[in-house]
Amino acid sequence: MGIFKATLNALRKGLSKTRSALASPLATLRGRRIDAETINELEHLLLTSDVGVTTTEAIIQDIRTAVSEGALKDKDIIDVLRVGLIKRLQGKNRSLVTAETSPTVMLVAGVNGVGKTTSVAKIGKALRDDNRSVLLAAADTFRAGAVSQLSTWAERLDIDIVKGEQGSDPAAVTFDAASAAIARNVDVLLIDTAGRLHTQDPLMRQLEKIRGVTAKKIDGAPHEVLLVLDGTQGQNMLSQAKKFSDSIQVTGIFLSKLDGTARGGIVFAIEDETGIPVKLIGIGERPEDVQPFDPETFVDALIEVAQ
Numbered sequence: 488m489g490i491f492k493a494t495l496n497a498l499r500k501g502l503s504k505t506r507s508a509l510a511s512p513l514a515t516l517r518g519r520r521i522d523a524e525t526i527n528e529l530e531h532l533l534l535t536s537d538v539g540v541t542t543t544e545a546i547i548q549d550i551r552t553a554v555s556e557g558a559l560k561d562k563d564i565i566d567v568l569r570v571g572l573i574k575r576l577q578g579k580n581r582s583l584v585t586a587e588t589s590p591t592v593m594l595v596a597g598v599n600g601v602g603k604t605t606s607v608a609k610i611g612k613a614l615r616d617d618n619r620s621v622l623l624a625a626a627d628t629f630r631a632g633a634v635s636q637l638s639t640w641a642e643r644l645d646i647d648i649v650k651g652e653q654g655s656d657p658a659a660v661t662f663d664a665a666s667a668a669i670a671r672n673v674d675v676l677l678i679d680t681a682g683r684l685h686t687q688d689p690l691m692r693q694l695e696k697i698r699g700v701t702a703k704k705i706d707g708a709p710h711e712v713l714l715v716l717d718g719t720q721g722q723n724m725l726s727q728a729k730k731f732s733d734s735i736q737v738t739g740i741f742l743s744k745l746d747g748t749a750r751g752g753i754v755f756a757i758e759d760e761t762g763i764p765v766k767l768i769g770i771g772e773r774p775e776d777v778q779p780f781d782p783e784t785f786v787d788a789l790i791e792v793a794q
Contacts, residue, residue, distance in 0.1 A: 495787060495788060497770065497776075497778065498768075498770060498785065499788045500746075500770070501745055501746045501768075501770025501776070502745060502746070502751050502770070502785075502788050502789055504746070504747070504748060504751075505536075505745070505750060505751035505752065506788070506790075508536065508750070509532070509536060512528070512532050513532065513565060513790060516528060516529060516564050516565060517563060517564075521550070521559050521562070521564050525564055526547060526550055526564075529550075529568065530543060533546065533547075533752070536750060536752040537721050537750035537751075537752045537753040537756060538753075538755045538756065539753070539756025539759050539760070541756070541759035541760070542575050542755040542756065545571075545575065546568065546571040546572070546575070549571060550571070569786055569787070569790060572786045572789075572790075573782050573783050573786050575758075575759075576755070576758065576782035576785070576786070577782055579758070579764035580764065581739070581764050581765070581766045581779065582766075583711055583766060584711045584738065585710070586707060586708075587707075589672060589673065589674050590622070590668040590669065590672075590673050590674060590675055590676045591676070591710050592665070592668075592675075592676045592678065592701050592708035592710050592711070593610065593675060593676070593678065593709065593710065594678045594680065594697070594701065594709040594712045594713070594735070595610070595677065595678060595679055595680060595713045595715060596680050596694060596712070596713070596714050596731055596735060596737075597714055597716065597727075598682055598727060599630060599682035601716060601720075601743055601744075602715060602717060602743040602744055602769060603627075603679065603680075603715040603743075604627065604633060604637050604679055605640075605743075605769075605772070606715045606741050606743055606769060606777070607640075607677055608644065608774055609769065609775075609777040610677060610713075610741075610767070610777070611623060611640070611641075611644055611646050611677055612644050612775065613777065614674070614677070615645070615646060619675055620672075620673040620674045620675070621646050621673060621674065621675050621676075621677055622646075622647050622649065622664060622667060622668045622671065622673045622675070622676050622677070623637060623640075623641050623646055623648040623664075623677050623678075624649050624650075624660060624661055624663075624665075624676060624677065624679065625637045625649065625650035625651070625660065625679055626657040626658075626660045626661050626664070626678055626679060626680050626681065627657070627679050627681045627682060628651055628652070628653055628654060628656070628657045628660060629653075629654070629657070629681040629682075629690075630681060630682055633653075633679075633681070633682070634651070634652075634653060637650070637679050638650060640774075644774065647671075649663050649664035651663075657680065657681060657693060657697055658693070658696045661678060661700045662700050664676060664678065665701055665704035665705055666704065669705065676701075676705075676708075678697070678701070678709070680697060681693070681694070691730070691731075691734045694735055695734055698712070698735050698736075711738055712735055712736060712737050712738045712739070713738070713739050713740070713766065713767070714727075714731050714732070714737045714740050714763070715740075715742075716740055716741070716742050717743055718742050718743060718744045718745040718747065718748045718751065718753060718768075718769075719747045721748075721750055721753055722753070724753065725756065725757065725760050725761065728757060728760070728761045729760070732763060737763050739763065739765070739766035739767070740761075740763050740764065740765045741767040741768070741769065742754065742757070742765050742767070742768045742780070743768075743769035744769060745768050745769060745770050746770045746776075751789060752789070754768075754780075764780075766779065767779060767780060768780050768785075
């Protein structure tokens with residue numbers, strides 16, 4: 488489902504805080520001899536940028552091995568870093584799933600405050616812009632104002648919505664939405680779920696119930712399960728990702744608010760720790776401020792200022 492386009496200039500702007508944090512220290516490494524001191528400085532920089540221990544150790548070990556073999560003569564360490572970072576992100580399927588027969592069901596989950604409902608709206612807009620018919624399911628019935636917030640987005644974007652009263656059974660709303668999606672022959676059913684705390688088992692079971700309802704109603708559903716994580720939360724996201732994945736088999740991550748953090752390197756830690764591919768990234772508040780996660784474009788935007 489290629490509904491998004493990666494734009495380097497927009498990504499550079501969205502990652503400006505992370506790039507600013509990396510700019511000065513990376514610039515000091517440009518053109519230097521790749522020796523033990525330079526490698527140690529790079530290692531420290533990667534760790535303090537939330538790139539994560541696994542990725543950092545892998546890249547640093549590769550560099551040390553290459554140096555010992557004489558393979559990095561006349562090479563710049565920033566160029567070597569770029570290749571290493573891209574390599575760590577390759578080999579994953581980052582495309583959004585499209586069901587063989589409509590509707591495709593996309594379930595979106597995440598804790599309160601991560602920008603989940605806004606992320607749902609961004610996906611809905613991109614689908615509409617791609618000439619796909621969309622139906623929203625307002626299954627976040629627990630949080631005050633969540634249904635009205637999604638309803639406002641639906642009206643603004645001219646997208647149909649199925650909703651219930653605040654406090655109503657979210658699984659029942661999901662059932663009604665799935666029935667409507669079938670009856671109306673829509674292309675995509677996009678389900679906004681409650682922003683439940685990942686540590687609350689009863690609420691996680693409710694999310695599993697929603698997943699079960701869609702599976703019974705629509706063959707193979709949900710076809711895509713996106714977990715929205717807040718890029719400003721750093722390492723705190725990792726436990727959320729693991730818990731949600733255990734309950735609902737997350738297929739992809741929507742990393743929101745990357746424009747608000749200086750630690751965009753968390754992408755590497757997320758994928759190393761969870762194995763779940765980052766599929767979409769949010770780089771602003773507007774509906775169009777979303778991009779597909781393309782490893783090469785992301786890395787270029789991340790370290791571009793040092794080049």
